Amino acid sequence: VIKTAEEIEKMRAAGKLAADVLEMIAPYVKVGVTTNELNDICAKYTEEQGAISAPLNYHGFPKSICTSINEVICHGIPSDRALKDGDILNIDITVIKDGYHGDTSKMFLIGDVSAKDKRLCRVAQESLYEAIKKVRPGMKLGEIGTIIEKYIKGKKTGLEKYSIVTDYCGHGIGAGFHEEPQVMHYKNNDKTVLRPGMCFTIEPMINAGRHTSVLDKDDNWTVTTSDGKNSAQWEHTLLVTDKGVEVLTLRTEEDFPRIINH
Ligand SMILES: CCc1ccsc1-c1ccc(O)c(O)c1
Ligand SMILES: [Mn+2]
Ligand SMILES: [Mn+2]
Secondary structure, three states, X not given: XXXXXXXXXXXXXXXXXXXXXHXXXXXXXXXXXXXXXXXXXXXXHHHHOOOEXXXXXXXXXXXXOEEEEOOEEEOOOOOOOEOOOOOEEEEEEEEEEOOEEEEEEEEEEOOOOOHHHHHXXXXXXXXXXXHHHHOOOXXXXXXXXXXXXXHHHHOOOOOOOOEEOOOOOEEEOOOOOOEEEEEOOOOOOOOOEXXXXXXXXXXXXXXXXXXXXXXXXXXXXXXXXXXXOOEEEOEEEEEEOOOEEEEOOOOOOOOOOOEEEO
């Protein structure tokens, strides 16, 4: 749905706060810290900023952030599990500030991460950037997934054959956590035309092995790879502008432009 100028200001503020939470938590993300501790620090910070953590009680989710480690694709639940040397961790933050959502996630490399896992994380981030670079009014929504798939296929080597998780998508975002449209991360023909004022996330999940995912039957949340190989995800909340795109959740550490005009 197309946002008004006032709503766009609120999306900017929510996106900025979500990015700030990811920057704030970074120094705490070390071997030995538990994901429950990270959850509590993020929840407290978000509350202090006068915002709400969207995941808490969303469809019954029990915590304030998602923490997905190694073979966990997404929706990992914070627990007393301590981070270990070699882990790759996704922290997914969604905040509601003044009624509007900011949704973003990144990968953290814990201690000494293998070259393979570092490459998986880097390729996943680059696939997000490749897609963001192409976002502009008049573009067909399906081009986003097509770009990501083309990029990932091009990164194949003799040892690594990356795949794209198909069971979960990016999404429109605003006063609602999930709005129209669904944003597929794989090749598709969605002819929905992007318009200025649209806000949505792109959040590709890239697997080192097969694309298939398995939902944990005990906690009904944790999604893991079917072959036990690792997965990496990055997410940004984007605004379609008159001339291109604005990355509402950009962090200062990123070597990527906030605004791209075509
Ligand atoms: C934990 C929040 C949640 C619950 C059901 S889907 C979901 C979720 C998590 C992260 C996201 O980026 C997202 O768009 C949705
Ligand atoms: Mn998210
Ligand atoms: Mn999302």
